[in-house]
Amino acid sequence: MNLILKLISFTGLVLTIFPAVLVFTGTLSFDMHTTLMLVGMLLWFGTAPFWMKEKKL
Amino acid sequence: MGINKLLNRIEARLDATDEYEREPVPENKLKGWRAFLGMYAGEHTAGTEFVIGALFVAHGVSAVNLVLGLVVGNLLAVLSWAFLCAPVAVRTKLTLYWQLKKICGGNLAIIYNIVNAVMFCFLAGAMISVAATAVGLPFQIPMPGLDDWLPTSVGWIVTVFLVGTVITVVAIAGYDYVARFANISFPWMFLVFIAAALAVLPGLGVTSPSEFWTVAQERIWTGEPAPGLTQFTFWHVVFFSWFANMAMHIGMSDMSILRFAKKWQMGFSSAAGMFFGHFLAWMSSGILMAAAAGAVAPGLIAYNSAGVAGAICVVIAGWTTANPTIYRAGLAFQAVTPDWKRWKVTLFTGLVTTIIACFPALVMNLLDFVALYGLILMPMGAVILLDVIFFDKLNLVSNYAEKTGITFNWAAGLTWVLTLGLCLFINLYFGVEVFFLGLPGWFIAVLFYIVFSKLLQKKPESATQSV
Numbered sequence: 221m222n223l224i225l226k227l228i229s230f231t232g233l234v235l236t237i238f239p240a241v242l243v244f245t246g247t248l249s250f251d252m253h254t255t256l257m258l259v260g261m262l263l264w265f266g267t268a269p270f271w272m273k274e275k276k277l
Numbered sequence: 278m279g280i281n282k283l284l285n286r287i288e289a290r291l292d293a294t295d296e297y298e299r300e301p302v303p304e305n306k307l308k309g310w311r312a313f314l315g316m317y318a319g320e321h322t323a324g325t326e327f328v329i330g331a332l333f334v335a336h337g338v339s340a341v342n343l344v345l346g347l348v349v350g351n352l353l354a355v356l357s358w359a360f361l362c363a364p365v366a367v368r369t370k371l372t373l374y375w376q377l378k379k380i381c382g383g384n385l386a387i388i389y390n391i392v393n394a395v396m397f398c399f400l401a402g403a404m405i406s407v408a409a410t411a412v413g414l415p416f417q418i419p420m421p422g423l424d425d426w427l428p429t430s431v432g433w434i435v436t437v438f439l440v441g442t443v444i445t446v447v448a449i450a451g452y453d454y455v456a457r458f459a460n461i462s463f464p465w466m467f468l469v470f471i472a473a474a475l476a477v478l479p480g481l482g483v484t485s486p487s488e489f490w491t492v493a494q495e496r497i498w499t500g501e502p503a504p505g506l507t508q509f510t511f512w513h514v515v516f517f518s519w520f521a522n523m524a525m526h527i528g529m530s531d532m533s534i535l536r537f538a539k540k541w542q543m544g545f546s547s548a549a550g551m552f553f554g555h556f557l558a559w560m561s562s563g564i565l566m567a568a569a570a571g572a573v574a575p576g577l578i579a580y581n582s583a584g585v586a587g588a589i590c591v592v593i594a595g596w597t598t599a600n601p602t603i604y605r606a607g608l609a610f611q612a613v614t615p616d617w618k619r620w621k622v623t624l625f626t627g628l629v630t631t632i633i634a635c636f637p638a639l640v641m642n643l644l645d646f647v648a649l650y651g652l653i654l655m656p657m658g659a660v661i662l663l664d665v666i667f668f669d670k671l672n673l674v675s676n677y678a679e680k681t682g683i684t685f686n687w688a689a690g691l692t693w694v695l696t697l698g699l700c701l702f703i704n705l706y707f708g709v710e711v712f713f714l715g716l717p718g719w720f721i722a723v724l725f726y727i728v729f730s731k732l733l734q735k736k737p738e739s740a741t742q743s744v
Contacts, residue, residue, distance in 0.1 A: 233465060236586070237472045237475075239472070240475040243476040244475050244484075246479065246484065254583060254584025255584070268461050272457075
């Protein structure tokens with residue numbers, strides 16, 4: 221279960237940064253970049269809290 | 278369940294919170310590297326980074342001066358954490374405030390704590406303001422500009438109070454929650470900073486990495502300050518990035534954090550905050566400001582470059598820094614009001630901070646405020662360093678107030694006041710800007726504290742070695 225959650229979280233991070241790279245290279249529209257970033261954010265915050273439990277100060 | 282019963286349970290839960298504010302952290306509560314890396318990275322990739330990077334552009338820093346200045350300044354900041362703050366924190370395992378009480382006595386510690394807490398409130402207030410610029414976007418609330426000092430609308434005040442309330446509630450919930458929030462947010466937040474800057478580069482004329490440096494020099498960090506602002510040089514960038522957190526490292530406030538460290542080398546974990554946070558985030562926000570044609574409202578420039586995710590990033594970035602800052606301010610006030618429970622103190626602190634956040638003057642003059650706040654708290658950091666690490670070697674009595682029972686250590690008090698007085702003199706009569714005063718000020722404080730202690734200390738018969 222943790223592995224699946226981590227994979228979804230990782231996908232969220234990829235969707236946060238990779239669309240911007242594609243905008244930079246001219247292969248993705250700016251609007252699609254902002255939409256994908258939003259999806260990435262939802263994936264990250266929807267899954268990361270469940271497996272990032274051990275790190276606290 | 279009746280409402281009174283529920284409230285009683287909540288109060289009992291809050292009162293039970295014990296984070297070793299007033300006693301050394303026990304061995305089994307010490308933390309490893311990951312906790313500190315996450316904490317520092319999250320804390321220094323903050324909402325205010327959106328403002329600081331943009332203000333560097335407004336002050337006409339050139340691209341070369343920015344990059345070199347940030348490398349040198351951030352490195353000096355990391356070394357300050359590792360070699361000054363961390364060794365003291367690991368040795369004493371106390372917060373700054375309780376260590377100060379042992380050295381300075383109750384009355385001087387109270388004065389210092391009030392000043393310290395007020396400074397933290399201002400800092401956290403700036404972060405709440407930054408977050409509010411994003412929260413207000415969907416409601417089309419007019420955002421403050423560079424020239425605004427007073428609240429710009431009722432909508433702005435309502436937005437600030439909304440943000441301040443949420444941040445205060447999270448801070449009340451306890452420090453574990455704060456650190457957890459920062460840990461979870463940081464990886465995503467850091468990527469948003471980078472992605473936002475990357476996505477607006479084509480609009481500035483950068484379509485390949487090889488074009489970046491040319492555009493950076495000609496369209497972003499042009500070396501031309503905005504009308505009415507002073508020109509920043511390499512040395513401004515070095516000293517600002519070194520002393521932006523002067524209160525935390527040289528001023529010893531991060532004893533509150535690093536007292537949980539297993540060894541002093543964990544002070545190097547601050548590099549995560551300085552290089553992933555400050556270095557890249559300040560550069561990114563400079564790019565965003567140039568792409569937004571000079572706009573400074575962080576929520577707006579983030580939304581223009583990364584959409585809704587960018588605006589939410591600004592909110593979260595503000596939270597992750599405001600939370601530990603309100604927590605620190607709460608600790609400072611609590612030392613003054615030992616009969617108050619921590620949650621009540623934090624609630625009070627959050628309210629004061631939120632009121633301060635309503636005034637945009639703070640954010641628009643953030644560089645000067647950050648430099649001033651570090652400078653004001655710095656002399657007591659020098660006092661603590663000398664007292665904990667060097668006083669035995671100098672044949673002076675450490676923790677003098679605790680051992681002699683005095684409530685006001687005049688050696689420390691005079692050091693603090695006269696150092697700041699001398700810094701003010703240097704500023705007024707030699708025209709040295711506030712950004713540069715921390716360095717001579719620290720040496721002045723060291724000299725004063727040794728001299729005054731030699732003159733004023735009377736050896737108590739029961740004097741023992743320091744903690």
